């Protein structure tokens with residue numbers, strides 16, 4: 001059991017809130033976007049996140065396993 005609801009690492013939107021993109025539009029499948037640092041609510045936040053990661057040199061080109069279990 002998670003201690004707290006996971007949320008978007010970019011904007012803080014909580015998982016399960018309206019607008020949080022989930023895989024196959026089914027929350028039981030988990031989020032559509034994530035990095036090794038956490039989950040991302042939308043393609044917009046994912047783009048911002050990976051742009052920042054490229055800028056600070058921590059971009060990971062290989063897709064990480066989703067860090068949150070659903």
Ligand SMILES: [Zn+2]
Nearest residue numbers: 008011041045
């Ligand atoms: Zn977000």
